[in-house]
Amino acid sequence: MGVRVSSDSTGGVFSPSTSHILDTSRILVLCDTYKGWVFKWTNYIKGYQRRWFVLSNGLLSYYRTQAEMGHTCRGTINLATATITVDDACNFVISNGGAQTYHLKASCEVERQKWITALELAKAKAARMQAESDDSGDDFSPSSPSAAPGKGAGSQNLEFQSAMRTLGSKVEDLSTCNDLISKHGSALQRSLSELDSLSLTGEAGDKIRQVTERATLFRITSNAMINACKDFLTLAQTHSKRWQKALQAEREQRVRLEETLEQLAKQHIHLERALREAAQTNACADSKSVSGPGKGEVSDEDDDNEFFDAMEEAPEFITVPADPQFHKRSSSNVSGFNSEIYQDDQSLNEEPMATNQESPSQELVPLKKRRTRIPDKPNYSLNLWSIMKNCIGKELSKIPMPVNFNEPISMLQRLSEDLEYHELLDKAAKSHNSLEQMCYVAAFCVSAYSTTVYRTGKPFNPLLGETYELDRRRESGYRSLCEQVSHHPPAAAHHAISDRGWTLRQEITVASKFRGKYLSIMPLGTIHAIFEKGNNHYTWKKVTTTVHNIIVGKLWIDQSGEIDVVNHTTGDRCHLKFAPYSYFSRDVARKVTGVVMDKTGKAHYVLSGTWDEKMEFSRVMQSSRGGENGTEGKQKTVYQTLKAKELWRRNPLPEGAETMYYFTALALTLNEPEEGVAPTDSRLRPDQRLMEDGRWDEANAEKQRLEEKQRIARREREREALNQRSSSTSEEGAPHDNYQARWFDHTEDKITGESVHVYKGGYWEAKDQGKWEDCPDIF
Incomplete structure (x- = not known):
């Protein structure tokens, strides 16, 4: 198994940062609280597991996830009487007289030192407060054995x-x-x-x-x-x-x-x-002997103490810090190095350029103030297994689900959330070369999954003909339209265009299977991103989403699979790999890695990060084939890279998000009432609105009414089609449904050859004129 060695926060070579240590101590002094992820030893089967630790008021508590902080604490240890010992570079132990012992492991030496500093300061303060009983008697009682008569505590x-x-x-x-x-x-x-x-x-x-x-x-x-x-x-x-x-x-x-x-x-x-x-000395030595897989890697002395099993799949490549000579402007020592691309790469490291300036008339009109809260989620209890035990093997879209398991937005609005980090496409539109542009497009692919990490609720299945518009042209320069173009199988078409030089379109068909313990959701369809500058046309598909612990336990979501982002104009390609969660993996959870290559297969950038937090990129200076690593005799490519730079980082959730379905700031505004939208817009859907208001019983009744109305309309279309084409039947034996979408045309994609729905225009013009006569009555 290869170890990734780089100078970023996810690799193996780290430089302790004094400012981080000072910030940690300063935070602890000011607010007496310190939080973060730490790996905790559980047992010989599961090994170290990632847990959320909270240090507050001299007590160290831990939870499985941040969401558990409000209701379930997995353990607490009092630091006043605890001992803190350091095992090695990343491991440390906290023991409280033998009754409680935590074997912990930080992600790196710097992170471990930050925790040790915070724990020592908290322990000193807790011990001092316990000792200074003459100033505060709160820690003692009259019956305490240490309280002497008359003058005791x-x-x-x-x-x-x-x-x-x-x-x-x-x-x-x-x-x-x-x-x-x-x-x-x-x-x-x-x-x-x-x-x-x-x-x-x-x-x-x-x-x-x-x-x-x-x-x-x-x-x-x-x-x-x-x-x-x-x-x-x-x-x-x-x-x-x-x-x-x-x-x-x-x-x-x-x-x-x-x-x-x-x-x-x-x-x-x-x-x-x-x-x-x-580190510089080792890097110079490693660059001369990089052909062997065991050379230039981080020391892994604590393997015997971690009890990790082998990973299911070994990493596809290894990255090591490049020789310091590559940090210079000169490229004479690099064979085949493109100095022009390297100079263009500087723009990727710099701050993003100013956004397009709006016209004076737009600046005079104040922007609409969007809402920042929705009603809190009611506490309704319902047994999911009692509903789904008879639905094993069925399509998720065919399972009658009450709104208790939903979130108050539709699938069309959830699809519009892909534009949460539209600024990545704005930056891509300004890029000077296709390889730089590819990095931003790949980061945009990953960013679309960051909104799902805590979102275990199911969005409403859109009704056939339902639409959703997201007009952010004045705030962010783009506007998008979604329409449900098919009901079985469920398919939604999405078209977004920006004044800043890009267009995004996709048609997503969701195939889902319930397997008892978990639910697999497989998005089918291709996403297209087209940029005016250079006329670059990118395509990619989405990975599989898996919802675990359906029967028992707390629901959690994982993304796994591989994505190939292809530039059909230049032939550039980026291969992204979403690593599935594994109990026995030593890698950070939700890890994503990728390599940006030109049409000849030469690597130019290495991407790394997690789909729920951030993505970084590293410029490739040299690459070589590594020796056999013992994994089915495969050889892995070793990349020498410059220092990693941050490409994208997830925005923090709004305050109180845990009571508002873990919605992001954008998601909170998606169902906000807005004037002038089409009568088929998801904002006008009554059952969804009732659920958002907390009236779930009424929402369930309204949901049944809308679904029955949809069935009646479908049977009517089938009767009409049967009269016209009595010999044509669908695969299931039902009469053919000749439904046609209102705002999208059914055609064949010239790039992929797929049968897709493409926006034919007219929606925004109809909105300006207020003419919605051709819209179906679905609500």
């Missing part, structure tokens, strides 16, 4: 509680006095008013006496309030000394932490320099 706790009760009673006294002052003050005011209205007669003396009595009562009450305030002030001054002492201790601790961090930073600077020099 329990006594101090009682003293603190007594002081708080006394302060509380004084506050109540102040409140009572305030009420009395208000009452007597009002009476005094009334008496004075009466006195002013009377003449000096025999009654004057009586009134004056009343005023005097009320003034006396007011004075007595005021004195009582003043005395209570004095007592309150005395108590506050007494306890302020203790509070000042606690504050001073916190300040001293902060100074000590700053000094520790400064020393730590100096140590890591020295380590970084030493490791960089060693």
Whole structure:
């Protein structure tokens, strides 16, 4: 099995970053929380498993996924009494007196050091808070064996509680006095008013006496309030000394932490320099002996401790850092190196150019403010197995599913989510050569799957003739249209065009099978991307999506398979491989790798990353065939590459996404009501709207009504077709359905030869004129 060695974050040679260590410590000091993915040893069968760890308030907890943080904690260990030991470059152990022991493994040495730093700081703080019982008695109880009578922690706790009760009673006294002052003050005011209205007669003396009595009562009450305030002030001054002492201790601790961090930073600077020099030396030595598969790879000394089984499939290639000579501008030492392409490659590393400027008239009109929330998902319980146990082997589209397992968007809207990262196509449209453009197109292929990582809900199956428009021309320069052009098999046609020089079109037919334990979804159809600049025409297909744990456990999604992105204009090709999840694989989960080649088969870029997080690219300087690696006698290509650069990164989910079906910022706006859309638009679908509003019982009833209406319309079309062509029947023996799409023409694709639906135009013109007479009544 080959080991990928590169200078990126997914490879094997790493340079510790002092700034990362300082950021980790600074985050822990400010918010007392640190989170991240760490591999945890489970057993000899499953080995190390990726878990989400959270360090907070001196406690280290872990979960299987981030989604479990709200409801299921798999384990917690108190760092105040725990010991932290380091096994080797990536492994470390946390033990709490033998009762709990976590054997953990970070993805790299830098990540391990960040965790060790965070754990040590949290442990020191937890131990200090436990020891400083004289400043805070919260960690002790009167019955604690360590609390000595009179002066122990329990006594101090009682003293603190007594002081708080006394302060509380004084506050109540102040409140009572305030009420009395208000009452007597009002009476005094009334008496004075009466006195002013009377003449000096025999009654004057009586009134004056009343005023005097009320003034006396007011004075007595005021004195009582003043005395209570004095007592309150005395108590506050007494306890302020203790509070000042606690504050001073916190300040001293902060100074000590700053000094520790400064020393730590100096140590890591020295380590970084030493490791960089060693890495450069090893890289030079490895580049001279790269023919053997075991040379130039990272040391794997902890294999005996990891208990990993062999991978199901070995990597197709190995990448190693290129010789430092390739980082220079000169290309005289590289055989067959294209200096022109290398210079063009600089634009791929730079920041993206400014987007196309809009016309002055567009700038004057404010952009529409899109919504950022939808109603929270209700907590309805329903047994999926009770519904699907009789549906094994059937097409997913033919299984009657309640909305309880849906998400409140249709498949057409889900298809429009492929444009979440449309800026990758914008950058591709500005590229100077096809190889650079191919990198962006390949990253766009991968980015389409990032929205599915937590989305286990099923989108609504569109009704025949249902449409969905996504008009983002003013915000992002593009607009797209989807239409359900076939019901059995279900097929949707999609067409998107951008003012920034690209067009995207696809027709996706979903073939799905339920296998009991998992559900396989196989998208059929080809995606086309056409760019005005250079007239480059790209095509690719989608990989298989698998939904696991249908019967028992938490649902999770995996993407697996291979994609060939082909430029039919130049012959360039990019081969992408989505690695399936395996319990025994040491690679990071959801891994994607790829190689960009020209029409002669020469590699120019190596792509790597994950489909749920990011993709990076590395410029290939040299390549050579490796020796036999023991995997069926196959040889793997060894690529020498420059330092990896980030090509794409997933946008963070909106706040509270776990209660909103894990929708992205774009997905939250897809079902937002909008004026002027076609009457067949998914936004107007009543059962989908009811589900979004949380009225699931009404949504289920409405869903049955719409499906029955669709069946009646189909039977009517079949009767009409039967009258016209009585001899023509479908494969299933049913009469032929002569349905024709409204906005797409059925034709043969000139590139692939497939029978597809291509946008024939007219939709946006009909929207401008508000003419929807030809649209079917489907809702």
